[in-house]
Amino acid sequence: MDVRDETLDGVAVVSLAGRxxxxxxxxxxxxxxxxxxxxxxxxxxDGSGLDYVSSAGLRVFLIAAKKLDEVGGKLLICxxxxxxxxxxEATGFTKILAILPTREAALAAT
Numbered sequence: 001m002d003v004r005d006e007t008l009d010g011v012a013v014v015s016l017a018g019r020x021x022x023x024x025x026x027x028x029x030x031x032x033x034x035x036x037x038x039x040x041x042x043x044x045x046d047g048s049g050l051d052y053v054s055s056a057g058l059r060v061f062l063i064a065a066k067k068l069d070e071v072g073g074k075l076l077i078c079x080x081x082x083x084x085x086x087x088x089e090a091t092g093f094t095k096i097l098a099i100l101p102t103r104e105a106a107l108a109a110t
């Protein structure tokens with residue numbers, strides 16, 4: 001799993017690439033939690049590099065969204081590949097998380 005950080009227009013952006021599964025979920029969860037604590041209430045996860053997301057990976061997004069909600073923030077996810085987006089759709093996560101098609105659309109929505 002490759003995790004990269006940047007800040008764009010005051011928004012913390014975390015780009016994920018690879019497989020988000022039970023082997024990588026703990027590290028990604030810790031990273032996102034630390035990023036939320038240090039960067040404030042706006043977090044964009046660019047998932048354009050994700051090849052696979054398991055239920056453990058979905059849990060990471062749910063925990064991050066709840067932590068942001070506690071501080072009046074918002075989690076945005078963008079750029080999911082069709083196969084990964086299908087997992088979010090099948091599990092109902094597209095109804096509870098803000099998932100946008102592109103990074104530009106997500107930044108405009110912050």
